[in-house]
Amino acid sequence: MSRFAFASTGKASRLLVISELSIVYLGFLLVSVGFYFNSYDILSNQLQMLIEVLVIPLVIIVLMLSLGLYNPRLRCNGDGVGRRLVIICSLVLLLALSLSGLNALSSSFHVVSLSVLTSLCMLMGFRYFISHKFGDTFRRKVLVIGAGKRAEIIRQRMRREADKKGFTIVGFVPMAGDDEIDTGELKMAVDLDQPNLLVQMVKDQRIDEIVVACDERRGHLPLQALFACKLYGVEVMDVLNFIERETGQIAVNQLYPSWLVYSNGFVRSDSIRSIASNMLNLGLAVIIICLLWPLLLFVMMAIYLEDRGPIFYRQTRIGYAGKPFEILKFRSMRVNAQANGAQWAAKNDSRATRIGQFMRKYHIDELPQIFNILKGEMSFIGPRPEQPEFVERLCTQLPYYAERHNVKPGLAGWAQLKYPYGACDKDALEKLQYDLYYVKHRNFWFDLAIFVQTIEVVCFAQGSR
Template identity: 70%
Template sequence: MSKFAFASTGKSCRLLAISELVIIYLGFICVLASFYFTSSEEVQQKVYSLLDIPFLPIVIILLMLSLGLYNPRLRCDEQGVFRRLLIISALVLLLAFPLSNLDFFSLDFQITLYSVVLSLCLLMAFRYVISRRFAESFRHKVLVLGGGERAQIIWQRMRRESDKKGVDILGFVPISGDKEADLGSNKIDLDIDRDLLNYVKANQVDEIVVACDERRGKLPVKSLFSCKIHGVEVMDVLNFIERETGQIAVNQMYPSWLVYSNGFSRPDSIRAISSNLLNITIAAAILFVTWPLILFVMVAIYLEDRGPILYRQTRVGYGGKPFEILKFRSMRVNSQANGAQWAQKDDERTTFIGRFIRRYHIDELPQIINILKGDMSFIGPRPEQPEFVDRLCQQLPYYSERHNVKPGLAGWAQLNYPYGASDKDALEKLKYDLYYIKHRNIWFDMSIFVRTVEVVFFAQGSR
């Protein structure tokens, strides 16, 4: 586990962000004090500078969020974290340079430079100390009640240390009725009717996850109730997987859970209007910033093989209705003459300029037109071709539920899973798409948008 990327799930993530915001703010205060606060007259003259200080620390925290430094499943070493912090420093300084020349912004560029360097050094030191001394305090102890196929889901999903940074799985307790499953050496021989509460007390268990294959007449209800009375949280395996992995276990989901669980609600008119305004605002801002790049790509595509610049393809959208998606052409003309195909790694059909624009997702920019037309949203499940949808709806349960929201240019599945090129990948992405549909709101959309910056910066999930 990286010394600088450690467990930061739920409340601990918010606590971490607030703590680091305070640290960054103190770094700015220290630099400002060393420059100006040498006499009482200068203090009075420069007090208004304090009003400008919170702006840049908040920007730094947002950039740390966008580059994955608050992602509990961040998989990178110290160099990866340091590289992200260097990118953050460069972006903040690029923002501060023009602001320092404006009359209403009182911080000099030199002060901002020293403040950013000091703050990021303090952040590295803070994360090192926390990860070495207090990492265990961010974890809660979990006992899994079950030793069969449902329990194996937890074992498979959270086998690596990077997948269970926020939890410490003590073991799996088999129950009568469980099917045979490989859980390694993690099974615990325990008489759940007599000794469950004693085990919970002795090992300071915070949470019990019910993951048995057969519940009817098999659950130790009295023992579980006693544990709950003593402050231990009892949770269903589906809710646990949803919380810890950011996905829904579709292949283990039962209809009653889908009906009775929270979420999957239709947005009210205010949320719908705010979502549309967010889409239009983001689309307009991206067009304003990227129009020189768009013109350059259009010329480059045309000069390479004199073919069409835009690629049009039928996709399935909201309500299962087809629409025509727009992309910059990144493959040779007639690349799908033999029928619809998944894009593969190092696909031979890709052109020279196509490899570049696909790597950095530039080929997706024309979909802003789809967003402005209302065919797509900025955030949502990625739309697929009708040929794939027809087959996947028959093979995968609940796949058609993806069409209850508008498809998106970016999405929760794209942040958490690499490019899908098979039916198996489609199932994994469906788990993330259903999680998004269940929890979607404008704040979740904004969080996904900010974190998408990391995907673009490091060319993740492209083929």
């Protein structure tokens, strides 16, 4: 049940959102009609009720998005999904209660609460049905041209079943020049010098996409065969583009410079967009401070009472264009925690204070960075800034690491959503690949999606140390 019932496939995401929004509206409509049966004039005169019926279904879908229920690679069991549903119900019912003037006995609150429960039950039934009847319908059939080291990247990065919900690898076709790997039953032999043979295989296997992942292209790439398949209607793409689309990261170790130059994305923001982004960051920062100032005061008091030490912690980080700045955080570790030099935070770090452990778990220690946003040193969304000592070393070890400084560092980011806390150079490489993906594809809607999904990271204490 969990393979589709609680997460969409990559290709079906938009269709799933539209379908489930329609189901939620249908649930609200059925409950409203049943509750006001034979008294439609009463319903038509209740403007508040009509607004709730129109708006709250949208809120439910947004909450499902923010809590990962549309994440194609969602990895959680039934308990994890249950917690998410409880949060959604609680937040929506709290909204409905506030709209009804905190009157839990009002008819509007009864209608909305029953509509929410009915809609969520219908959604889970819909997903259960789809997963068992049409689970494989939207999976693309992929043929990989190549069976060497570059083709091995696909198996390494997408070894889990959750990573392959949107496609199925039909086979690997070895090519001359490949440092051939063992592909087992997926090995498919075909003479690529005869285009009609590859086209016939595509027809027989009903291939949707061909991924070119050969180790040596010069003199070996079957251009005529690939072009014939493209004319037949099959999408042909490079392995780097395939990995980028399916994993949301850029395979840094496999990049060739021309790919960066000719690929879409990596464009500089124009002045209007930059001004709009700065204004949006400032506005959100002011709103959040106005809403959370009681929490900020409570945390400041708790930090001081624990060990009478400093409340805030300042640390030099590398920001936009490689310029250093002082990042502001609530102090979550004991005084002089970095007396022996800069070091990665470890799981259950012994340097953390008791209140600090709780703050780091729910990312509360990051809240003072809102003031860095007000100063223009950071934005809400972007790559996380690192310490100069780490940046200097990583720039020499990891190709293209400095490119992440082409945008302002962020309070939240794409890498934080997709990968847990980094505690070594290997983790830094993984997060760099997500950061480069963000730099390439960043836009308002991408930022908004990251901002909404960050709610899941905070609510379930993901990626914290």
